[in-house]
Amino acid sequence: MDFYGTIGPACAQPAILQHMVEAGMTGIRMNLSHGPLAAHTDWLAMIRAAGIRQLLIDLQGPELRIGTLAEPVALVEGSSVRLGADGVPCPAALVQAAAPGQQLLLDDGKLLVQVTQALPEALVCTVVRGGTLQSRKSIAALGLAVPSPTLTEEDLQNLKIAKQCGVTGVMLPFVRGKADILALRHALEEAGAADIRIFAKIENMTGVRALPEFIHLVDEVVIARGDLGNAMPLWELPRCQKQLSAACRAAGVPFMVVTQMLDSMCTRAVPTRAEVSDIYNAVLDGAASVMLTGETAAGQYPMQAMEYLVRTAQTALA
Numbered sequence: 001m002d003f004y005g006t007i008g009p010a011c012a013q014p015a016i017l018q019h020m021v022e023a024g025m026t027g028i029r030m031n032l033s034h035g036p037l038a039a040h041t042d043w044l045a046m047i048r049a050a051g052i053r054q055l056l057i058d059l060q061g062p063e064l065r066i067g068t069l070a071e072p073v074a075l076v077e078g079s080s081v082r083l084g085a086d087g088v089p090c091p092a093a094l095v096q097a098a099a100p101g102q103q104l105l106l107d108d109g110k111l112l113v114q115v116t117q118a119l120p121e122a123l124v125c126t127v128v129r130g131g132t133l134q135s136r137k138s139i140a141a142l143g144l145a146v147p148s149p150t151l152t153e154e155d156l157q158n159l160k161i162a163k164q165c166g167v168t169g170v171m172l173p174f175v176r177g178k179a180d181i182l183a184l185r186h187a188l189e190e191a192g193a194a195d196i197r198i199f200a201k202i203e204n205m206t207g208v209r210a211l212p213e214f215i216h217l218v219d220e221v222v223i224a225r226g227d228l229g230n231a232m233p234l235w236e237l238p239r240c241q242k243q244l245s246a247a248c249r250a251a252g253v254p255f256m257v258v259t260q261m262l263d264s265m266c267t268r269a270v271p272t273r274a275e276v277s278d279i280y281n282a283v284l285d286g287a288a289s290v291m292l293t294g295e296t297a298a299g300q301y302p303m304q305a306m307e308y309l310v311r312t313a314q315t316a317l318a
């Protein structure tokens, strides 16, 4: 079984990475939504030096995100916020597609705004659930199909240098169907990196429904519960996870379970009973790999989190 962390400011130090490897980490994810491969040569050197065998890059793909903010923006419930020109930067395709009444979940659903006015270059929204909005956070536009290419220009640049950077796998967000996988395969071939494994992230209902058409074209399916949890009431997410796991087992395709596996360990050295049960159950369901994200990238206890992940999974395997 594979155990992944996510590299970020909290763990990008040789001694911490070394400790995570000693705890059983077999691979690491680099989230390229926060910066390109070329800007992370120091992290790449650390990953090599720590002897981490598998390096996954998580592309931008068709995912919608807030752009870069000069500083975090406080969104106050009931107040108005402008997305687009002269406001919080966001993709132009979203501004074009959204109509008044559209709800937009921000930062994996922590914040919620509703469009009140759709101008040609901006959306005026009312804040329904407030909080602090930071740069590059996710946007989920429920029920709205926003046209976007499989790969961004930056994704293509990253794929060109992936092989020389030691990348072994590519995670494609928000897979919508067979065409997205074929486009990524083609881009990898063009980059001379046809042997890099493809991890298809299931992050919304489009991906759930399309899974049968592309499951045999990918190397691993990723049950990406952060965004997937925005696509349904949260009490339905466990059933969806179980159904996706069963579909992968039936097809004989490996799958990964990721997100909030040990979320409380971002700020506490010991996980909750519910979190260790979640890991144990994912392993019993047949997961080929499990991954930590914010816990290792930005949390206070990256080494302890990796230890709990690996030990709990190994206990389930024993």
Ligand SMILES: Nc1ncnc2c1ncn2[C@@H]1O[C@H](COP(=O)(O)OP(=O)(O)OP(=O)(O)O)[C@@H](O)[C@H]1O
Pocket: 006, 007, 008, 009, 030, 031, 032, 033, 034, 035, 136, 137, 138, 226, 293, 294, 297, 298
């Ligand atoms: N390459 C990076 N550079 C700087 N900060 C990073 C980097 N990768 C991750 N982080 C920080 O760690 C946090 C958690 O990482 P994670 O990969 O889960 O990002 P995310 O944007 O929250 O997730 P997702 O891409 O799944 O929506 C990020 O929100 C960011 O603050």
Ligand SMILES: CC(=O)C(=O)O
Pocket: 201, 203, 223, 224, 225, 226, 227, 228, 258, 259, 293
């Ligand atoms: C990891 C990720 O992208 C998610 O769970 O949405």
